[in-house]
Amino acid sequence: MTMRYISTRDDSRNSAPKNFTEILLGGLAPDGGLYLPESYPRITRAELDQWRGLSYADLAFAVLSKFIDDIPADDLKGLVDKTYTAEVYCNGRAGSKASDITPVRWLEPGLGLLELSNGPTLAFKDMAMQLLGNLFEYVLAKRGEEINILGATSGDTGSAAEYAMRGKHGVRVFMLSPHEKMSAFQRAQMYSLQDDNIYNIAVRGMFDDAQDIVKAVSNDHAFKEKYKIGAVNSINWARVVAQVVYYFKGYFSATQSNAEQVDFAVPSGNFGNICAGHIARMMGLPIARLVMATNENDVLDEFFHTGVYRPRSTAETQATSSPSMDISKASNFERFVFDLVGRDPAVIRRLWTKIDSGGSFDLSSMPCFANLPQFGFVSGKSTHADRLRTISQTFEKYGVMVDTHTADGLKVAVEQLVPDRSMVVLETALPAKFEETIIEALGRRPERPASFQGIENLPQRVEVMDVSVDAVKRYIVQHVGA
Numbered sequence: 254m255t256m257r258y259i260s261t262r263d264d265s266r267n268s269a270p271k272n273f274t275e276i277l278l279g280g281l282a283p284d285g286g287l288y289l290p291e292s293y294p295r296i297t298r299a300e301l302d303q304w305r306g307l308s309y310a311d312l313a314f315a316v317l318s319k320f321i322d323d324i325p326a327d328d329l330k331g332l333v334d335k336t337y338t339a340e341v342y343c344n345g346r347a348g349s350k351a352s353d354i355t356p357v358r359w360l361e362p363g364l365g366l367l368e369l370s371n372g373p374t375l376a377f378k379d380m381a382m383q384l385l386g387n388l389f390e391y392v393l394a395k396r397g398e399e400i401n402i403l404g405a406t407s408g409d410t411g412s413a414a415e416y417a418m419r420g421k422h423g424v425r426v427f428m429l430s431p432h433e434k435m436s437a438f439q440r441a442q443m444y445s446l447q448d449d450n451i452y453n454i455a456v457r458g459m460f461d462d463a464q465d466i467v468k469a470v471s472n473d474h475a476f477k478e479k480y481k482i483g484a485v486n487s488i489n490w491a492r493v494v495a496q497v498v499y500y501f502k503g504y505f506s507a508t509q510s511n512a513e514q515v516d517f518a519v520p521s522g523n524f525g526n527i528c529a530g531h532i533a534r535m536m537g538l539p540i541a542r543l544v545m546a547t548n549e550n551d552v553l554d555e556f557f558h559t560g561v562y563r564p565r566s567t568a569e570t571q572a573t574s575s576p577s578m579d580i581s582k583a584s585n586f587e588r589f590v591f592d593l594v595g596r597d598p599a600v601i602r603r604l605w606t607k608i609d610s611g612g613s614f615d616l617s618s619m620p621c622f623a624n625l626p627q628f629g630f631v632s633g634k635s636t637h638a639d640r641l642r643t644i645s646q647t648f649e650k651y652g653v654m655v656d657t658h659t660a661d662g663l664k665v666a667v668e669q670l671v672p673d674r675s676m677v678v679l680e681t682a683l684p685a686k687f688e689e690t691i692i693e694a695l696g697r698r699p700e701r702p703a704s705f706q707g708i709e710n711l712p713q714r715v716e717v718m719d720v721s722v723d724a725v726k727r728y729i730v731q732h733v734g735a
């Protein structure tokens with residue numbers, strides 16, 4: 254079997270389909286689209302039966318092998334085994350075993366949390382980002398190349414990227430963050446890293462200023478080429494495919510046999526996490542429904558109810574107590590719409606011409622919209638008040654503390670529960686990351702994993718700068734060398 258990748262905006266008449274390693278280091282396709290496999294591999298019932306008993310690492314190898322055919326099997330196995338270990342993923346909670354990577358914690362029969370946040374930065378992004386770090390190092394070494402990852406973060410993504418790339422050969426990370434805008438915990442998490450290849454830059458401005466600098470540098474094509482600037486943002490295909498694995502793992506934990514179906518509920522922002530669930534379902538994993546939860550920034554909830562996709566302006570985007578879901582547009586959404594419109598790149602080009610020029614589109618009158626139910630999506634939203642109520646009720650009723658994002662997922666999941674089918678809510682972060690809102694909801698501090706005690710007191714390494722594209726470029730040049 255060969256596996257090739259195409260862009261959502263191109264048909265293979267214009268550019269040849271690519272291999273996995275060819276799209277690994279890049280972001281968008283040259284035509285502005287997102288990469289997807291030419292077709293989704295279908296999993297047979299016999300394979301599902303075999304996969305049921307596998308450890309996380311073995312399951313990851315089985316799933317990823319369906320999507321990657323240009324890394325020798327032994328090498329891929331080595332990379333996966335090195336990534337998915339108890340040392341890396343059982344940071345958050347005491348007493349876990351290797352086999353417990355992403356266990357399901359049952360709140361009551363039929364309602365469980367898939368624990369995805371026991372990795373080094375206490376959020377689910379570690380599940381994929383750690384693999385990305387090892388894949389990058391491997392592919393760069395093979396080619397004798399280097400990459401300088403440039404990014405901007407308001408918290409979670411930057412730390413997940415730094416913990417994944419620290420100490421990796423051939424990789425440097427330049428991460429911009431808004432000076433004095435992140436929580437003390439988040440600052441400590443990033444700035445206390447002492448690795449030579451990690452560069453933290455605090456910009457005297459807001460997150461958007463940092464993001465604009467990254468865009469400006471990336472749009473300087475000569476600079477980008479000369480200094481080998483790359484990114485690890487959420488549209489990266491390898492991140493999406495690595496997330497497919499835990500839907501399989503969660504399904505096996507939640508069921509006795511492969512004849513059963515489950516529902517998954519997913520707190521969503523850029524649509525990367527739930528897009529992986531969609532792909533698992535397209536592969537034939539018996540998922541009945543994908544329950545998508547948004548916070549007050551409900552651009553996706555609106556789409557699933559009306560067929561209208563209307564990205565918001567920055568001014569319309571609210572800063573909420575589930576900040577990692579505060580998005581104005583959902584960058585991975587194009588992948589799902591590609592499937593919904595029958596994989597016609599011409600339709601995607603037409604729709605995203607509107608989006609990219611600041612507009613919106615309405616699919617409700619298109620014939621393909623009638624196909625939406627067959628994809629299993631349902632959606633709902635959750636507000637600050639819902640979040641506080643869910644956090645306190647979950648603590649009272651089950652003695653379990655959930656973070657603000659997971660609370661959004663849980664709130665919508667409970668609305669969508671049906672008898673005789675389990676609902677698995679994806680836990681996207683631990684409460685320790687969002688202390689302030691937990692105190693507001695419960696009047697007490699969340700527990701902190703032992704390895705994070707006193708992290709605020711560690712020495713920090715950060716360069717503070719004005720909002721200046723030139724200053725950031727100079728800094729990169731100085732530390733990369735020409």
Ligand SMILES: *Cc1c(COP(=O)(O)O)cnc(C)c1O
Nearest residue numbers: 521522523524525526577681682
């Ligand atoms: C990134 C993130 C999300 C949103 O995930 P998407 O893949 O962007 O939909 C939700 N919760 C937390 C804690 C996150 O870090």
